[in-house]
Amino acid sequence: MDSIAKALVFDGQVKVVAFKTTDLVNEAIRLHKLSPLAAEALGKVLSVAAYMSNELKGEKEKLSIQVTDKGALGSIIVAADAGGKVRGYVEHKDATLPPLGNGRQDLFKGVGNEGFITVIKDLGLKDPYVGKTELVRGNLEEDFAWYFTRSEGSPTALALEVLIEDGKCVSAGGVLVQPMPNCPEHILVVVEDIVSGFANVGDILKAKEPKDILKDYFGHFEIEYFPETTPVYRCKCSREQMSNAVIALGRADSVNLLMERGEIEVVCHFCGTKYVFSKQDVIEIWQKYDHKI
Ligand SMILES: [Zn+2]
Incomplete structure (x- = not known):
């Protein structure tokens, strides 16, 4: 051990x-x-x-x-x-x-x-x-x-x-x-x-x-x-934390990616876990972001 x-x-x-x-x-x-x-x-x-x-x-x-x-x-x-x-x-x-x-x-x-x-x-x-x-x-x-x-x-x-x-x-x-x-x-x-x-x-x-x-x-x-x-x-990644990657993409690019693929997939570099965000998820992520600022 x-x-x-x-x-x-x-x-x-x-x-x-x-x-x-x-x-x-x-x-x-x-x-x-x-x-x-x-x-x-x-x-x-x-x-x-x-x-x-x-x-x-x-x-x-x-x-x-x-x-x-x-x-x-x-x-x-x-x-x-x-x-x-x-x-x-x-x-x-x-x-x-x-x-x-x-x-x-x-x-x-x-x-x-x-x-x-x-x-x-x-x-x-x-x-x-x-x-x-x-x-x-x-x-x-x-x-x-x-x-x-x-x-x-x-x-x-x-x-x-x-x-x-x-x-x-x-x-x-x-x-x-x-x-x-x-x-x-x-x-x-x-x-x-x-x-x-x-x-x-x-x-x-x-x-x-x-x-x-x-x-x-x-x-x-x-x-x-x-x-x-x-x-x-031990990786600490979470859906919440990875949603920041959607924000980091920027509004225009995240919309473009959604139009192209129907969803946004983010992979954690540290552990390989895939997080998939649907159109609805992405809308909510941006709404939450707008609410905060
Ligand atoms: Zn991870």
Whole structure:
């Protein structure tokens, strides 16, 4: 089962989070019919979003992540609500490239390394937090590690893998390690040594649950465990919300579309759910809109 396990180690000087997101990635594959390349890339961004949204404090806090570059996949868009509830899509979900072997895809060409990661966090304040860093490698784990280090000011080591075999995700997740600002050098050396053992984190997650990874790798130091959470793929779309797409079309275009097709179909990018609006529905949507303004 998917889970996010978190602990503070070395008397609170280092934060360690292990997360397993295999079921979540398989749900994304099922909903979007992703190519293996798209599954690995979107799966990695969904996994990081699951971790990040689990760090949000308030129930109503949320975030979105955009990875934009000129690779074969195009843009990757992910949104998340507090507690590890994520959803997302990739622009070119059918894109394929020759794989690298061992269940790993060529993300360098799939994503690219000239674009950006943009994170927008809605923390219920007047203005949202916006962080943006350039992609450095295109493999996404080093790119997000750089994002946390550079944009959020938290030097981070991140191991992240999504292994795809025969169109299915067989293992997904990662381990994130963040030393606190004044963490002493001798602890950093120990941590660095442990982190080097996570190069094949996908294989480790096949055999161990996240809480066992924390226990096995860090349990012999002073450690304080936090309650585990379960990340899930969850879309929040509704008929009400999707009716905004009709408004976004504009009055003239929505009428033209109705004349042409007899109804307006809107598909949610995040989960693929189709919403069909009849002529009567569209009239009511516009009446409601006129009433509001
Ligand atoms: Zn949806």
